[in-house]
Amino acid sequence: MVLVKIAWRNVWRNKLRSSVVMISVILGIWSGLFIMAMTLGLNEQRMSGAIDTYLSHLQIHHPKFEEDYNKNDTIVNRYELNKQLDTITRIKAYSERLVINGMAATSKGSYGVKILGIFPSQEKEVTKISQKLIAGTYLNKLKRNPMLIGAKLAHKLGVKEHAKVVLNFQDMDNNTIAVSFRVEGIFKSASSVFDQGTIFVKYQDLAQLTGLNGGIHEIAILCHKIDDTEMVKQKINTPNKIDTWAQIAPELGYAQQTMSSFIYIFMGIVLLALAFGIINTMLMAILERKHELGMLLSVGMNKRKVFVMIVLETIFLVLIAAPIGILLSYWSIYYFGIHGIDLASISQGLESLGIGSRVYTYLPLNMYFTITFMTLVVAVFSAIFPARRALKLKPAEAVKAN
Amino acid sequence: MMKVIQTQELYKIYNQGQENEVRAVNKVSLEISKGEFTAIVGPSGSGKTTLLNIIGGLDAPTSGKVIIDQTPIEELKENDLINFRLHSIGFVFQSYNLIPVLNARENVGFIMLLQGMAEDEINKRVTDLLKSVGLENQMEKRPTQMSGGQQQRVAVARALASKPKFILADEPTANLDSKSTGDLLDIMEHLNKTEGTTFVFSTHDQRVIDRAHRIITLEDGKIIDDVKVN
Numbered sequence A: 001m002v003l004v005k006i007a008w009r010n011v012w013r014n015k016l017r018s019s020v021v022m023i024s025v026i027l028g029i030w031s032g033l034f035i036m037a038m039t040l041g042l043n044e045q046r047m048s049g050a051i052d053t054y055l056s057h058l059q060i061h062h063p064k065f066e067e068d069y070n071k072n073d074t075i076v077n078r079y080e081l082n083k084q085l086d087t088i089t090r091i092k093a094y095s096e097r098l099v100i101n102g103m104a105a106t107s108k109g110s111y112g113v114k115i116l117g118i119f120p121s122q123e124k125e126v127t128k129i130s131q132k133l134i135a136g137t138y139l140n141k142l143k144r145n146p147m148l149i150g151a152k153l154a155h156k157l158g159v160k161e162h163a164k165v166v167l168n169f170q171d172m173d174n175n176t177i178a179v180s181f182r183v184e185g186i187f188k189s190a191s192s193v194f195d196q197g198t199i200f201v202k203y204q205d206l207a208q209l210t211g212l213n214g215g216i217h218e219i220a221i222l223c224h225k226i227d228d229t230e231m232v233k234q235k236i237n238t239p240n241k242i243d244t245w246a247q248i249a250p251e252l253g254y255a256q257q258t259m260s261s262f263i264y265i266f267m268g269i270v271l272l273a274l275a276f277g278i279i280n281t282m283l284m285a286i287l288e289r290k291h292e293l294g295m296l297l298s299v300g301m302n303k304r305k306v307f308v309m310i311v312l313e314t315i316f317l318v319l320i321a322a323p324i325g326i327l328l329s330y331w332s333i334y335y336f337g338i339h340g341i342d343l344a345s346i347s348q349g350l351e352s353l354g355i356g357s358r359v360y361t362y363l364p365l366n367m368y369f370t371i372t373f374m375t376l377v378v379a380v381f382s383a384i385f386p387a388r389r390a391l392k393l394k395p396a397e398a399v400k401a402n
Numbered sequence B: 001m002m003k004v005i006q007t008q009e010l011y012k013i014y015n016q017g018q019e020n021e022v023r024a025v026n027k028v029s030l031e032i033s034k035g036e037f038t039a040i041v042g043p044s045g046s047g048k049t050t051l052l053n054i055i056g057g058l059d060a061p062t063s064g065k066v067i068i069d070q071t072p073i074e075e076l077k078e079n080d081l082i083n084f085r086l087h088s089i090g091f092v093f094q095s096y097n098l099i100p101v102l103n104a105r106e107n108v109g110f111i112m113l114l115q116g117m118a119e120d121e122i123n124k125r126v127t128d129l130l131k132s133v134g135l136e137n138q139m140e141k142r143p144t145q146m147s148g149g150q151q152q153r154v155a156v157a158r159a160l161a162s163k164p165k166f167i168l169a170d171e172p173t174a175n176l177d178s179k180s181t182g183d184l185l186d187i188m189e190h191l192n193k194t195e196g197t198t199f200v201f202s203t204h205d206q207r208v209i210d211r212a213h214r215i216i217t218l219e220d221g222k223i224i225d226d227v228k229v230n
């Protein structure tokens, strides 16, 4: 069709103007997709950070345990439950824990902490603290009362490897006891809040000191895939209470929602700017071609065809630019998905959010389609306005020599 | 002789009733027959362009009628009027005749594509038309690569392409040197003689007036003279 030919050649007629439109489309798509990938990456990291350091996918507690953290609310039918968990193939690993609230003290000060009594070989399979040690080892060297402590807390207490820390907590009869533990390892997870408030000790040590031998407060379960969480929950049959990660930490889900509405607002602004850019440049193009368009109307090209010709020109501009924008986005999201973006300057803020100082961009494929589609729709709509303007030209006026 | 153009008491009045009222076309009734080679002449501002635009359906008269080959064009709706122009009238303007991004061949073929003619028929006819205006060697050139005279010849070929009932040309030679002006008129006259093409053109160039077979003179929107020569 000759209209296609004219529209296509018109794209290349004023190279500067066309590049302005194309560059704005490219930047629109690129910035939109990249910001989105960054936000999703942040969220994903926050979520997996939480899951990897303490949350895991599912947690089982005594039905009343979470009400007031009573030490005596230990899991019912522990061994029967173990057997069940061992048979569910979608479970990758689980870890049994004692959870005791207490205080950690040195001469530098004392701070409230959550003391987790763990079986290191189990815990290793469920959370990644064992990989996050910045000093020492993972409860396998020291004989007497070893402990793992977060970097932040270690700093506050002024302790290094092998230093002594006094832990205060209550035993099963509510007698407060003070025992000294020795720092075997120091960990640094993505979350500074976690690092400041959590201490790991061996199950046997804690069980003996509290008199809770054989009892456990918490089972943390890691599935092979996060999507299996709900299914595994349904499979477990127990009088104890089972919660998914989303139930335990609903704020992770809220953050996701807040971020996606932020993304849409941002995209809206980008697309609005894009629309104005397109309208403006196409209007300029039409004014510049006033005589030519008037001539076309005069010699018998109908208005529908003039309209289509102008809209086609805009669509071509966008069709050239969109793939470039998408490729740039894909490449940069892929690159920063592997290498991460160093956000050292704001990393303290990020660490308190549990994210770490690098952001790894991540964008699911369907988002590429959504954004590209939105851009195309906006481009076509912005082409309509200038095209309608062209239809208002009066042939007798437009063909006037000057 | 068959009438192709007929106007009845045409008026075009700008700023009607105001102090600065202009009667650009003032009660013009005329008839032009098939095969005529007519020049509309008159001083600047005498209403030549306005009259041609009204005859060509590019502008509406304040009152009066234009009948093209039995069709009263004021009765046509906007889109029908565009379509009528496409099929019945060939236009040559003083400038901006061609689409800059199309070459000579494509510019001439364009009109026939709009008419829905078949591709191979178009190709053949385009070649013939460009030959008849002496541009068989310039067919692949774009307007910017051609002289003003060559561009106007493409425009004449384009105007002929739709097999119109007549060709309207408002000052087609205004931007041309005398050699190109002569060449263009030779071509127009030749087409008029051999094909019987009806031409109505405006001019205030005496050399062009001398070539016309009928001269209609306007002054202040009125016909003051209408003579047939030779």
Ligand SMILES: Nc1ncnc2c1ncn2[C@@H]1O[C@H](COP(=O)(O)OP(=O)(O)OP(=O)(O)O)[C@@H](O)[C@H]1O
Pocket: B014, B015, B022, B023, B024, B042, B043, B044, B045, B046, B047, B048, B049, B050, B051, B204
């Ligand atoms: N849109 C308009 N509004 C008001 N007056 C107009 C308008 N268009 C034309 N006129 C007036 O109508 C008269 C006829 O103008 P027209 O352009 O038809 O003259 P012309 O014979 O073609 O002149 P030229 O030889 O300079 O091309 C002039 O007085 C002109 O000023």
Ligand SMILES: [Mg+2]
Pocket: B048, B049, B050, B170, B171
């Ligand atoms: Mg004029």
